[in-house]
Amino acid sequence: MKLENPHSGGAIDAEVSLAEWWMPFTANRSFKEAPRVLSRAEGMHYWTPEGRQILDGTAGLWCVNAGHCRKPIVEAIQQQAAAMDYAPPFNMAHPLGFEAATVIAKVAPAGLDRVFFTNSGSESADTALKMAIAYHRAKGEPSRRIIIGRERGYHGVNIGGTMAGGIPGNRKHFPAMMSGVDHIRATHDLARNAFSRGQPAHGAEFADELERLVSFHDASNIAAVIVEPMAGSAGVLIPPQGYLEKLRAICDKHGILLIFDEVITGFGRLGTAFAAQYFNVTPDLITCAKAINNAAVPMGAVLAKTQIYDTIINIAPAGQIEFLHGYTYSAHPLACAALLATQKLYVDEGIFERARAMVPKFEAALHSLKGTRHVIDIRNLGLVGGIELEPRAGAVGKRALEAHIKCFNAEKAPALVRFTGDILALSPPLIISEDQIGQLVGTIRAALQSID
Numbered sequence: 001m002k003l004e005n006p007h008s009g010g011a012i013d014a015e016v017s018l019a020e021w022w023m024p025f026t027a028n029r030s031f032k033e034a035p036r037v038l039s040r041a042e043g044m045h046y047w048t049p050e051g052r053q054i055l056d057g058t059a060g061l062w063c064v065n066a067g068h069c070r071k072p073i074v075e076a077i078q079q080q081a082a083a084m085d086y087a088p089p090f091n092m093a094h095p096l097g098f099e100a101a102t103v104i105a106k107v108a109p110a111g112l113d114r115v116f117f118t119n120s121g122s123e124s125a126d127t128a129l130k131m132a133i134a135y136h137r138a139k140g141e142p143s144r145r146i147i148i149g150r151e152r153g154y155h156g157v158n159i160g161g162t163m164a165g166g167i168p169g170n171r172k173h174f175p176a177m178m179s180g181v182d183h184i185r186a187t188h189d190l191a192r193n194a195f196s197r198g199q200p201a202h203g204a205e206f207a208d209e210l211e212r213l214v215s216f217h218d219a220s221n222i223a224a225v226i227v228e229p230m231a232g233s234a235g236v237l238i239p240p241q242g243y244l245e246k247l248r249a250i251c252d253k254h255g256i257l258l259i260f261d262e263v264i265t266g267f268g269r270l271g272t273a274f275a276a277q278y279f280n281v282t283p284d285l286i287t288c289a290k291a292i293n294n295a296a297v298p299m300g301a302v303l304a305k306t307q308i309y310d311t312i313i314n315i316a317p318a319g320q321i322e323f324l325h326g327y328t329y330s331a332h333p334l335a336c337a338a339l340l341a342t343q344k345l346y347v348d349e350g351i352f353e354r355a356r357a358m359v360p361k362f363e364a365a366l367h368s369l370k371g372t373r374h375v376i377d378i379r380n381l382g383l384v385g386g387i388e389l390e391p392r393a394g395a396v397g398k399r400a401l402e403a404h405i406k407c408f409n410a411e412k413a414p415a416l417v418r419f420t421g422d423i424l425a426l427s428p429p430l431i432i433s434e435d436q437i438g439q440l441v442g443t444i445r446a447a448l449q450s451i452d
C-alpha cells in the first residue's frame with residue numbers, strides 16, 4: 001500500500017507495511033485487508049490519501065469539538081514547541097500548567113476547582129479512583145476502598161477503569177486484576193424508552209440498586225461510585241429523568257464520593273461545559289480528556305472538589321509529597337498550549353451555545369430515520385445520537401460494522417460514523433451546520449437501506 005504523507009513532501013516511496021502497527025481496539029486482520037485511512041483534516045472533514053472528502057460524524061473519537069486543525073490551536077502548539085518543548089512537572093513547574101488549571105477551574109461546576117492533569121481518559125479514571133481512596137484514608141476511613149461502577153460503563157483501559165467499567169468484552173480477558181469492585185445495572189430500557197427524545201422518562205429507579213449494594217457491602221467499605229453521566233462508548237445510553245439526582249442523594253446519604261466520567265461529555269457535547277451543569281447534578285470528582293484541548297495533543301484531567309484536595313493535602317506533614325501519583329507528561333507544555341487556545345476558541349466562537357442551538361435540528365434529523373430498515377431505536381442528547389439496529393441472527397455487531405463501512409465508502413457524501421455493537425453513534429464536531437447534519441443522516445439512511 002502506498003500512503004500519502006503531506007509532511008514528508010509527497011508520497012512515501014517505499015511500500016508501507018501494515019503489519020507492524022498493532023492497532024488498538026481494531027480487528028487487525030480484517031482491517032488490514034481493507035484499511036480505512038485518513039491523512040488530512042480540516043474543519044468538519046477528513047480526507048483519505050486518495051483525496052476523498054469524508055464528513056466527520058464523530059469528531060474523531062468524540063474529541064475534536066471545535067473542528068479539525070483550527071488555526072489558533074495549531075499556531076499555539078507550533079509556538080510552544082519552539083519556545084519550550086518539555087518541562088518536568090514533579091517538584092518543578094511551568095506557567096502554562098497553572099494557567100491551564102485556572103482556565104479549567106473557571107468553566108468547571110462550582111466547587112470543583114482543583115485540577116490534576118493526565119494524558120488520557122483512562123489515566124483520568126484511574127487517577128480519580130486513587131483520589132477517592134486517598135481521600136477516605138486521609139479522613140480516617142481507610143476501609144472505604146470498594147469502587148462501584150455500572151454495567152456497560154466505559155472508563156478506559158487501565159486497570160482501575162477496566163475493572164470499574166462494565167463492558168463485558170473489555171473485561172473478559174482480564175478477570176480479577178483489582179478486587180473490591182461491584183456494579184449497578186445499566187439504565188438501558190428499550191421496552192419502555194425506545195425512540196425517546198432527550199432524557200427517557202422511565203428508569204430513575206435503576207439508581208435504587210445502589211442502596212442494595214450499600215447494604216450488601218456496607219457504606220463503611222465503599223469509596224466511590226463512578227458513572228458516565230451519559231454513557232457514550234457502550235452505545236449512547238442516556239440517563240433517565242431523575243436517575244442522576246437519585247444517585248447523588250444515595251451517595252450523600254452514605255458518605256460515598258460520586259465521580260462523573262466526563263471524558264465524552266466534557267467541553268460542550270451537551271451544550272454546556274460539563275454534563276454536571278446540564279443535569280444540574282454536581283459530583284465530587286470529574287474525569288475529562290479529549291475535547292479539553294480539542295484532542296490536538298494527548299491530555300486529560302481530574303477535577304476535584306476543594307475539600308477533597310484540602311483533606312488529602314493537609315493530612316501530610318509539611319514538605320512531604322501528599323499524593324504519590326503523577327505522569328511524566330502531566331501538564332505537558334504542548335498540551336497546555338493547545339488547551340489554552342482551545343478554551344479561548346470555545347468562548348470566542350460561542351461553540352457550546354452554537355451546539356445548544358443546533359440540538360433541535362439534530363434531533364429532528366436523527367429521528368427522521370425512524371422507520372428506516374433495521375432501526376429499532378433512536379436516542380439523542382446534546383449533539384450525541386445513537387441509532388440502534390436489530391442485530392443480525394448469529395452475527396451481533398456485523399450489521400452496524402457494515403453500515404459504518406458503507407457510510408465511509410459512500411459515493412455521495414461519505415461520512416465517518418462510529419459503531420459499537422449494533423449501535424451507530426454520532427457525535428459530530430460542534431461546528432456542524434444544518435446542511436451537514438442533513439448529509440450525515442442521508443448517508444446513514446442510504447447505507448441502512450443497502451445492507452441486509
Ligand SMILES: Cc1ncc(COP(=O)(O)O)c(C=O)c1O
Nearest residue numbers: 120121122154155156261263264
Ligand atoms: C467515558 C470515557 N472514559 C474514559 C475513556 C478513555 O479515554 P482514553 O481513550 O483517552 O484513555 C473514554 C474513551 O472514549 C470514555 O469515553
